[in-house]
Amino acid sequence: MRKIRCPKCEQFIRFEDSRIEPGASIIIQCDNCGKKFSIRFKPKEEKKEDYTYGCIVVVENVFCHKQVIPLQLGENMFGRRCPGTVISSPIDTNDTSMDRMHCIVHVEMDKEGNIIHKVEDYDSLVGTFVMNEILQKKEKRVITDGEIITLGATTLILKTGAPD
Ligand SMILES: [Zn+2]
Secondary structure, three states, X not given: OEEEEOOOOOOEEEEOOOOOOOXXXXXXXXXXXXXXXXXXXXOOXXXXXXXXXXXXXXXXXXXXXXXXXXOOOEEEEEEEOEOOEOOOEEEOOOOOOOOOOOEEEEEEEOOOOOEEEEEEEOXXXXXXXXXXXXXXXXXXXXXXXXXXXXXXXXXXXXXXXXXX
C-alpha cells in the first residue's frame, strides 16, 4: 500500500500498488472529496547497500535509533553527525560523549584478498573501547565479526558481511 495526498482536499488516499507497472499512469479518486486525478507511478526505490567490506551496526539506546553503516575499503571515520563536520560515517545521535570525529575503522585487504578490520581512536575525549578495553594512542586493534566498539555511551558492532 502507498499513500498520496489529494491535490484538492489534501486528505491522504491509500492505494494498492503491488500490481501497477512502473512508469504507468493511473487514475485515483479521492474518497473524501471525489476529485479524480492521474499520477505517474514510480517504482519504489530499493536502496541496495554494498556490504562487501562489512558494516557497523549502531545499537539503539536513549540517544539514538539503530543504524547500519556500510564500510568502505580504506578509512571510515566515525563520529557524531554534526552540521559543518563532514565525515564518511556519521552517526545520528544525541550522545555528546561521542566526538564529531571519534574513531577510524580501517578496512584493509591482504595479499590473499582477505579483508581485515582495524579500529583506531581519533584522539577522542573519552577514548575508544574494543571489547571494553581502551585503545592506546595510535594503536590499531584488529577486530573480527561481532566484536564491540564503544564510543561514549554508544555501542557499535562490527559485521564482516551484511547485517542480520
Ligand atoms: Zn480530496
